Amino acid sequence: MTRRKAIVTHEDDNVASALTALGRGEVVEVEIGGSLFEVEVLSDVPFGHKFALMDIPRGGNVVKYGEVIGRATRDIARGEHVHVHNVESLRARGDLRPHRQSQNLT
Amino acid sequence: MEFSGYARPNGVGVRNHVVVMSTVGCAGDAAERIARLNPKAKLLVHTQGCSQTPPDIALVEKVLVNLALNPNVHSVLLVSLGCESVSADRIADRISEAKRVEVVRVQERGLSDAVSRGSDLVRGMCEEAERARRETADLSEIKLAVKCGASDFTSGIVSNPVVGRVSDIVVGEGGTVIFGETTELIGAEHVLAKRAASEDVARRLLEAVEDVERRAISMGVDMRGGQPTAGNIRGGITTIEEKSLGAICKTGSSRLVDVVGYGDLVSSKGLVFMDSPGREIESLTGLAAGGAQVMLFTTGLGAPQGFPTVPVVKVSGNPETCNKLAEHIDVDLSPVLHGEEGVEGAARRVLGETLEVASGKATRAELLGYDKFLNIYVRGPVI
Numbered sequence: 001m002t003r004r005k006a007i008v009t010h011e012d013d014n015v016a017s018a019l020t021a022l023g024r025g026e027v028v029e030v031e032i033g034g035s036l037f038e039v040e041v042l043s044d045v046p047f048g049h050k051f052a053l054m055d056i057p058r059g060g061n062v063v064k065y066g067e068v069i070g071r072a073t074r075d076i077a078r079g080e081h082v083h084v085h086n087v088e089s090l091r092a093r094g095d096l097r098p099h100r101q102s103q104n105l106t
Numbered sequence: 107m108e109f110s111g112y113a114r115p116n117g118v119g120v121r122n123h124v125v126v127m128s129t130v131g132c133a134g135d136a137a138e139r140i141a142r143l144n145p146k147a148k149l150l151v152h153t154q155g156c157s158q159t160p161p162d163i164a165l166v167e168k169v170l171v172n173l174a175l176n177p178n179v180h181s182v183l184l185v186s187l188g189c190e191s192v193s194a195d196r197i198a199d200r201i202s203e204a205k206r207v208e209v210v211r212v213q214e215r216g217l218s219d220a221v222s223r224g225s226d227l228v229r230g231m232c233e234e235a236e237r238a239r240r241e242t243a244d245l246s247e248i249k250l251a252v253k254c255g256a257s258d259f260t261s262g263i264v265s266n267p268v269v270g271r272v273s274d275i276v277v278g279e280g281g282t283v284i285f286g287e288t289t290e291l292i293g294a295e296h297v298l299a300k301r302a303a304s305e306d307v308a309r310r311l312l313e314a315v316e317d318v319e320r321r322a323i324s325m326g327v328d329m330r331g332g333q334p335t336a337g338n339i340r341g342g343i344t345t346i347e348e349k350s351l352g353a354i355c356k357t358g359s360s361r362l363v364d365v366v367g368y369g370d371l372v373s374s375k376g377l378v379f380m381d382s383p384g385r386e387i388e389s390l391t392g393l394a395a396g397g398a399q400v401m402l403f404t405t406g407l408g409a410p411q412g413f414p415t416v417p418v419v420k421v422s423g424n425p426e427t428c429n430k431l432a433e434h435i436d437v438d439l440s441p442v443l444h445g446e447e448g449v450e451g452a453a454r455r456v457l458g459e460t461l462e463v464a465s466g467k468a469t470r471a472e473l474l475g476y477d478k479f480l481n482i483y484v485r486g487p488v489i
Contacts, residue, residue, distance in 0.1 A: 003444045003445075004444060004445060007263060009262070009263065017259050017263065017342065018342075019443060019444060046342070047342075047426075048258055048259035048260065048341055048342030049259070049342040050259075050342065050344065062344075064348055064351070065262070065348075065351040065352070067293075067294070067297070067347070067351050068293075068347065069293070069344065069345050069347040069348035069351065070344060070345040070347060070348070082344070083339075083342070083344050084330065084339055084344055087344050087345065088345070089293075089328075089329070089330065089344075089345035089346050089347060090293075090345075090347065091292045091293050091319065091345075091346055091347055092292055092319045092322040092323055092329050092333075092346060093323065093328055093329075094322060094323040094324065094325050094326040094327045094328065094329070095326065095327055095328040096328075
């Protein structure tokens with residue numbers, strides 16, 4: 001039995017999770033809503049980390065479990081590793097507040 | 107579905123522990139010596155109980171009473187210093203409504219005397235406890251706590267969904283499932299609120315999450331590194347939203363029937379949320395005080411700890427963790443990760459193990475004795 005190499009948790013997701021360490025250039029088959037798609041991985045993706053199923057523009061939502069898990073902090077290409085280097089949380093961000101306040105003052 | 111447990115006035119215990127409990131940090135040494143002389147007794151020591159704000163003193167008293175009232179506890183020796191802010195008499199009065207409780211105070215005649223008298227009392231309680239016998243009990247008597255720790259991406263994909271299915275079965279059989287970890291609802295609360303049995307329950311859930319998020323924001327920092335933890339991030343979890351959405355899978359799909367405060371005794375049947383922190387020790391302490399007799403704990407990277415009075419069943423969907431940390435993992439769910447086993451079959455395995463543990467089988471944490479610590483989650487300063 002060929003072990004699946006990546007999993008997509010919901011058909012609305014724009015990221016997949018690697019079930020094994022993936023190398024740059026590897027072509028991975030993923031199942032989304034019963035259909036199979038191929039994605040070429042553009043960078044090394046460690047076991048358990050995510051890669052993009054489609055291009056995600058800077059500021060665009062990153063979706064897993066069919067829900068928003070954060071926002072892209074730069075353009076992310078289909079097949080690229082998706083993690084803390086290019087995604088930020090939208091919640092409980094105390095570090096953003098002083099910035100917002102100073103914006104409000106000007 | 108059935109298990110075999112100890113009938114108590116306030117529920118069915120799955121363990122039969124005699125507990126030596128300090129009322130305050132300053133009495134911890136005396137309690138530890140008494141427990142050391144009685145290896146069958148369980149030691150519950152902590153650092154709270156004095157020089158705290160009145161709400162925290164009341165909270166510590168409540169948690170100590172509720173830990174003692176847990177049906178897994180046969181009887182209790184309270185070890186007091188004598189001048190602490192919490193009242194040993196008040197705590198003992200409330201425990202005595204359900205079981206035998208005795209008190210020794212170090213300030214009466216010093217450590218040696220307290221240890222000698224305390225040890226005699228505990229020896230007598232252990233003899234009484236040995237006469238207790240297990241009886242068949244229905245699954246509806248179970249309060250199952252579900253918790254995740256040292257999570258990685260497998261938690262949200264494998265172990266939490268499998269435990270979620272177990273939660274649904276327990277609730278379906280008339281039992282109770284308690285979950286906590288308010289921080290780990292941030293970003294997923296809207297999903298749970300839709301499952302609330304009433305508007306009031308939904309409101310209380312959302313208020314608890316708002317409160318913890320407001321406190322995080324007030325610190326003026328990005329939570330990352332704290333939540334998700336550095337280990338979570340290494341394990342592939344990017345944001346608190348992703349962690350939360352994976353975490354709530356362990357609650358299954360039942361209606362949320364109640365929201366309770368930290369360490370409150372849970373009285374509702376069905377799925378109940380306890381407002382509590384995500385950190386293991388404080389979280390397990392709150393759930394044990396809530397009355398959980400057994401806990402299901404999912405882990406990705408490998409969280410080894412149990413709890414002194416409540417068996418904690420560890421399950422993991424990470425193949426490397428199940429292999430490297432086999433001595434800590436009770437149920438290996440890694441076949442689910444690659445689709446070799448379905449969620450339903452895995453859930454039946456976990457439920458089977460849970461019922462065996464409830465009926466007396468020792469967990470890995472119990473066998474290893476990796477179950478010594480508790481900590482009461484207080485809000486205010488030490489004063």
